[in-house]
Amino acid sequence: GYGIYPEVYTGLEFEKMNSASGPTGGQILLKNGQPPKSVGIIHCVGSRDERFNKHCSRVCCMYALKFAHLIKEKTGAEVYNFYIDMRCFGKGYEEFYHRLLDEGVRFVRGRAAEVSDYPMNKQEAGKLIIRVEDTLISEVRRIPVDMVILATGLEPVENATEIARIFNISCGDGFFTERHPKLAPVSTATDGIFIAGTCQGPKDIPDTVAQAGAAASAVQSLIARGEIEVEAATSVVDPDKCSGCRICNTLCPLSAISFDEEKNVTVINDVLCKGCGTCAAACPSSAITARHFTDEQIFSEIEGVLYDVRA
16 A cells, blocks of 8 residues: 555654654654544565565564554554564563553554555545454454554665675675674675675664674774784696686686686685685696695595505
């Protein structure tokens, strides 16, 4: 119903209305200047949906509960929350949810199917009708309200993939990927580049601030040392064997390989190289070897391990 019915608002639009500097001076009013007598808040709009975004946006449930509390406090209107699952995971969040239950806010478990203005009885005349299947009672309900608020989720920016390509970091589902979800939550595949906030995934303000602090500390530790350690076991190119096929140029996950047009050979940047060995394994002319892991060294290790077996 958004864009069709004037009394359907997104969360940001309602937040602006509720602000003291907003168009209504912080009052919750309908287009006719009257306060609403009933309000429906629809959760997970654009989130947890196979057709749009499969992820949970994490912030929607709590800001929808905040809206319900403010509406009750300012207007005393009947408030309905239409939810799939109530996710109150933070400190004091569950207590706030139970506070709203005590305030008389109603919760309907089920995804709203549609918002229309077609009345089927006198009680629905002049109202917006939210049709929803209440999964707790296994019944399709039609609930008339004066105002509808859509708790919209978080989405990645459209050019996230291009930004990831420029900085040579990983990107999945439009969000930047950390090096390790537990051991390196703010680091990326490229040393010296860190991520913080919702560019890594949906999160609330406290989590964003904590992650930003971790990223700033990581940057400070690099600056304080004044120097960085580079990988010792990097790959090296034998220019006499290199045929200039450029197969390795597209395989390097860190973009550490370039091509010297004048010499017609591949060049490896020792600072960027982490010695993964992908290029060495792919080189058809065996022109690339990994320092300290040459074929001769590996074969010698294998022979040493199998020596007692042969004996």
